[in-house]
Amino acid sequence: MKVSLILSLSLLSCLVSIQRCHGGEGDVLLKFLEARQTKQLFTTNVNEGQVGAEDRVNSALGSIIPQKGSKEDDKISALPGQPSGVNFDQYSGYVTVDADAGRALFYYFTESTQDPSNKPLVLWLNGGPGCSSFGNGGMAELGPFRVNNDGKTLWLNEFAWNNESPAGVGFSYSNRSSDYVTGDKRTSEDSYTFLINWMERFPEYKNREFYIAGESYAGHYVPQLAQLILSHKKIDPHIVLNLQGIATGNAFIDIETQNRGSYDFYWSHAIVSDEVHEGIVLNCNFSASSLSETCYEYKTQADFSRGNIYYYDMYARLCGSPQNTSLPISGYDPCTRDYVDPYLNTDEVQEALHVRGIPQEWSSCNSPIHASWQDSPDTVLPIFQELMQSGIRVWIYSGDTDYTVSVTTSRYAIDKIKTPIKKSWYPWYFQGEVGGYAVEYQNLTFVTVRGSGHFVPGYQPGRAFTMFSSFINGTLPPDQYLK
Ligand SMILES: *[C@@H]1O[C@H](CO)[C@@H](O)[C@H](O)[C@H]1NC(C)=O
Ligand SMILES: *[C@@H]1O[C@H](CO)[C@@H](O)[C@H](O)[C@H]1NC(C)=O
Ligand SMILES: *[C@@H]1O[C@H](CO)[C@@H](O)[C@H](O)[C@H]1NC(C)=O
Ligand SMILES: *[C@@H]1O[C@H](CO)[C@@H](O)[C@H](O)[C@H]1NC(C)=O
Numbered sequence: 001m002k003v004s005l006i007l008s009l010s011l012l013s014c015l016v017s018i019q020r021c022h023g024g025e026g027d028v029l030l031k032f033l034e035a036r037q038t039k040q041l042f043t044t045n046v047n048e049g050q051v052g053a054e055d056r057v058n059s060a061l062g063s064i065i066p067q068k069g070s071k072e073d074d075k076i077s078a079l080p081g082q083p084s085g086v087n088f089d090q091y092s093g094y095v096t097v098d099a100d101a102g103r104a105l106f107y108y109f110t111e112s113t114q115d116p117s118n119k120p121l122v123l124w125l126n127g128g129p130g131c132s133s134f135g136n137g138g139m140a141e142l143g144p145f146r147v148n149n150d151g152k153t154l155w156l157n158e159f160a161w162n163n164e165s166p167a168g169v170g171f172s173y174s175n176r177s178s179d180y181v182t183g184d185k186r187t188s189e190d191s192y193t194f195l196i197n198w199m200e201r202f203p204e205y206k207n208r209e210f211y212i213a214g215e216s217y218a219g220h221y222v223p224q225l226a227q228l229i230l231s232h233k234k235i236d237p238h239i240v241l242n243l244q245g246i247a248t249g250n251a252f253i254d255i256e257t258q259n260r261g262s263y264d265f266y267w268s269h270a271i272v273s274d275e276v277h278e279g280i281v282l283n284c285n286f287s288a289s290s291l292s293e294t295c296y297e298y299k300t301q302a303d304f305s306r307g308n309i310y311y312y313d314m315y316a317r318l319c320g321s322p323q324n325t326s327l328p329i330s331g332y333d334p335c336t337r338d339y340v341d342p343y344l345n346t347d348e349v350q351e352a353l354h355v356r357g358i359p360q361e362w363s364s365c366n367s368p369i370h371a372s373w374q375d376s377p378d379t380v381l382p383i384f385q386e387l388m389q390s391g392i393r394v395w396i397y398s399g400d401t402d403y404t405v406s407v408t409t410s411r412y413a414i415d416k417i418k419t420p421i422k423k424s425w426y427p428w429y430f431q432g433e434v435g436g437y438a439v440e441y442q443n444l445t446f447v448t449v450r451g452s453g454h455f456v457p458g459y460q461p462g463r464a465f466t467m468f469s470s471f472i473n474g475t476l477p478p479d480q481y482l483k
């Protein structure tokens, strides 16, 4: 396929690491969603998703900031414990996005294994809010390396998105502590400033075909950043970001469909009783600004009756269960994230990655940051609709065994958009088996990845890679087995 370069950005939203969140981003998102419901967070911002693009343009944004870093200095000679056979260049370092505050974003970038000068550029963002795209996405999902269970050495990911085909917050920082209270708006603005300044360091990527992909809470960041880029482009067509499309996976995009869809998914996947589900259907109005007492009672029962199953991948084995002698069918080791933490907290690794000035040890997600998240619109569907009309490629994909942001929630959200079907639901294939299902709508493509949990490229690397390469190729996933 023709894809290739991964740029993983550590958003400011994943900066300090005070507390570890072992569950990773899905767990953080679950807690975030619960908190917003009980505390009635963000009531002043519910309409932000509807703000027109023009209102978001701030001409001071995206100015070129004097940088200390350089491409040469950012080049990684080798990561400690990396296997032989590495046939691509890797870079990591900092791009200052606010010189007064001393705020800098950490990035990790890998070039394509083949012909990098002609490959499109992909920015990958993980969710949370408050999780590292490098430590989660880069090291456990789509990046070229995975960490062995010794926490010290690496193995090569055959289906990495920079293979003839992309990358990631944990090391970003600010010298102004008040910056650790952040939100959606700051995140998209910083990402935008990052991109403009990153292009100065890597000028060969200016005007290159550019895509943004991400999962989970990045269902907010990805469309918001795309909207910001397009609105700046309208005012200044010379902006060097040639945005061609976005893809979001198991993405939180609308609070009402997120709630309604979750309980319907539980019921249709046999993890709650008929009575509890019916109680929710009859008593919960997820469009209302607050939920009734009775609704809460049923919700609590539903959450309790699930039992201890893995919220990212409901059929997977739990990390730490005694039957760890064989890997689950997907080949994904549920303890993967436990190997990434020690690896990224090794001094030599941090040195190789050019890490500097992080106040605490690295962790995959930052709890204080997500707990103090400032703005988060209830829905970003209006942004999706705006992007669909802009002519860029818009894909929504979903691993179908994740119950945190389940496939049902995505389908309900798409249903609200009301776009006509162009090619109806069909099975697509990878290695002779159904890789999932796809449906093409006008200006929007929806793809499921069969047997995959929340972190799609982590759980189903081959299927995810086929889905992703179809996205970049501008084709639908193959309706038959490609040799
Ligand atoms: C994407 O295009 C390349 C050729 O440019 C092709 O080899 C590859 O099979 C395509 N991928 C898919 C999933 O269609
Ligand atoms: C943050 O402060 C340190 C110490 O003064 C300085 O070395 C560093 O460059 C500052 N960071 C940025 C992004 O300005
Ligand atoms: C749910 O709440 C919304 C918003 O308050 C209201 O418009 C709607 O009528 C309610 N639906 C039902 C079935 O009560
Ligand atoms: C299974 O996991 C336990 C604790 O996580 C560990 O002590 C044990 O060595 C593991 N067994 C195998 C065969 O990996």
Ligand SMILES: *[C@@H]1O[C@H](CO)[C@@H](O)[C@H](O)[C@H]1NC(C)=O
Residues within 6 Å of the ligand: 385, 388, 389, 390, 391, 418, 419, 420, 442, 443
């Ligand atoms: C699709 O995009 C075209 C313009 O590019 C627009 O006219 C049309 O309304 C869009 N349809 C939907 C459902 O977004």
